Amino acid sequence: MASSTKNQAFLFGYRAYMAAFFIFLAAPLVAAGSFAFNDSLFPALPWQGFTLDWFFNDSEPKLGMFHDRRLLRGLYYSGIIGVMVSLLAVFVGTTNAFLFVRGNFPAKNFFYILMILPLVIPGVILGISILVMASNIANGVEDRFNLELEFLRPGILLVVFGQFSFVTTITSLVITARLKKFDTSLEEAALNLGASRAQVLRTVTLPFLRPAMIAAGIVAFLVSFENFNTTLFLVGSESPLTITMYDRMAKVGSTPVLNAVSFFLIVGSGLLALISVVIQRDPKSE
Amino acid sequence: MQSDIKRLSLILLFAPFALWIALLIILPHMGMVVLSLREKVAPRVYEFGFGNYIDFINEPIYWNTLLRTGSMSILVTFLALLIGFPIAYYIAKIAGKRSRGALFLLCLIPLWVSDLIRAFGWILLLRETGVISTFLIRIGLIDQPIEFLYNDITVVIGLVYTVILFMIVPLVSTLDGMDNAMIEAGYNLGGNGFTVLRRIIVPYAMPGIVSGCIVVFMMTAGSYLTPILLGGKNSSWFTEQIYDQFITRFNWESGAAFGFLLLAFTSVVVWIGLRLTGQTLANTVAKS
């Protein structure tokens, strides 16, 4: 009896701790998001009433995010970069999964470690090392052939390469895990029923991998979208959203339009994360 | 013929992997090391040597910053584990079937929210004119606004906040795979709560713990936004030094040397961690 009340007290304490943690988890996000609806020029208390101006108003001083050209351009570049990174990373992640699950070649374990490595290299270092190499090549070509290779200078392409360099590890791990669960007798059954190798891949193997590929693509997009450390060194004149926001925060000081963007991003990334979780739980493919 | 096709497809599969690793990981890092070994003796005149590294050793601010970054990252990793483990354990083992999924989802959904927004949220809460300060004045607990930002404690809290989900998620996955019967057997054989935790649960969860610690440590040591925004310009974070050399002073040689030092330092810490726990990179990070 004594132990049961002790257990009750313990469980109560534990639950209180869980609740405290989730409040801790939510508080900054709620703060960042909710001031977007405050009818004030500063993201601070007191509460001046509800407004949607910071999203939709089209004139200064309360220029809403959907009329702010620089923010919109940042959003657009982030979107382009994210789509390119996730397409590339899913493609290479899929070939990597086949390589490491199906392939048999010497030093496979060593190469597998190499595949994981980019995930544990600080993003700053990935950024500077790719910047250094691209500049070396561009400078070398310029000196020798008097040819300016614009695409090797900081810009969208380098940002894509920089993010792709470590996002691919994530997509590879997600798709590899799924491919490992694949029962190869399904492929043999398809062959046995008369399908060609290409038909087997298209009708059996890839449909099985599809949830993992979509989920990996979403995660790649999200990681690309929120990335700052690698992007910072590789960015040219086409700043993605996080860089634009940082510049504004550091130079102009924060106005509630940044809260509006934050709200937009929190909700957007939350929804995408939710979709990626739901897709991977698809019971039909179990 | 069959084996020719096999070989061809292996080569085709290997090509993207090799291009990726060689062109975007290995060659750039080698280039960075080579660059770090060049000394600027005059404009456009360079010499091979260890000058950039000698500068690092001779300037206490530099290596103090690296040591400070390293030790604070270890502290943050430790705190994230300490705070995160009970959370993960509750989600994986104590929560009921339905609330388990919901709680885990609550951890997964904000996983990919940008550091920038997280730090921004903390700024709004903690600054002098922020929510907490205003609230404390309102209820009469203090009568002067307090600045909570720009100190080490805030930086540590902010960093723990930024990385803790990357500790919790692999831990939940690992603990979820653990058979409850193992824990019950532990109690049944006469263990108390502490010995069951120490002898059964922690050893079982070790790959997840190590995996979470590696990822969290690397993210912390490599983070830039959180220490700068919450710690201010004097936060003395090593990534800031790298940025400073590259962007502000345009001294790429020294910046490359700093980058290599950060990489070497963090790799050594991770290597020691793996050694101490008897784990490998392949069975920890690759599983999460």
Added chain:
Amino acid sequence: MNTATLTDSALETAYDLECSNIHKSFGSVRAVDDVSFTIPKGSFFSILGPSGCGKTTLMRMIAGFEDPTSGDIQIKGKSVLNTPPNKRNVKMVFQHLALFPMMNVYENIAYGLRCVGTDKAEIDRKVKDVLDRIALPDVANREIHQLSGGQKQRIAIARCMVMDPDVLLLDEPLGALDLKLREAMKIELKLLQHQFNTTFIYITHDQSEALVMSDHVAIMNEGRFEQIGRPEDLYHNPQTSFVAGFVGDSNRWAGRVVAEDASGFRLETDAGLVMTSVRAVGQRISAGQNVSIFVRPEFIKARKTSTPSADGGENSLQGRVDSVLFNGANSRVLVRGPVGELIEADVVVTGGADDLRAGDDVTLEWSAAQTMCFAA
């Protein structure tokens, strides 16, 4: 023994499958070692052997997933060695069925037809037809995970049969089912085979599956065929000690031949039991040789020694009942023999006063014709 032919009237008809001198090595391991057999049209043929005997490798070679190291495989009289697996008209039901989880029943069955480019109306007709034949006309739009174990089984067969194969291979498809369903599916498979009138090659390690369903059974051990024959031949006239031990239950003793004459042998087990056996056709053993001796429990009559003797057979032993293993119609007694070893004998347990009980003195009797012995 390896080039066994079937003494069957079907010998004259065309063979659906003919394997000659097939070898398969994986490195230094010989998985299949000089196997030859022919299967006449429309029969149910089983390959029975313990796990690891090479039967799955043999089947995978017939389907084309492995190439034999040497030897030839002919389907309908044509060698298929250079035909890739997706061009062979041999269909296979996999051990875990390998139904495609991302497709529904209709799409699973239509898969092969779509691969060969059959037109849509024809596919519709054929799928409907085959679903009728397996007595599941209404499941076309179900998802695979909505089917019961037995239904999945039938869909897997239908998916192959819709392609009208020359030979259907079945790789232990009943292994995953529970006991009751397995019993029902045995009968159903046999009926399906009759209905489709296609050659079935069935691989299993479960002797009752092989014996119940098959027209002919090949017993495989360590990569070789030990014996091919009708189920009752394998049971009553095993040619090797492996077959005698593997098919059915037996009391098994190691012993030697102490004497022989024109009609048979006098045998003595290592422990000292003495018994006689009849000389079988082609049996090459002689006095002094070490042998393995088998007597099936159902041929040993156990009666209380106190009851009057009936004509039980040439062999007779005294013993005491050690325990009664009640299992309905398959009940059995364990009898402690004169030299202390345990002998199994089938008994009828009626529940009456005459039933044998532990401690009863019994006489065990069986005829010399039921004593099987093979050179050890």
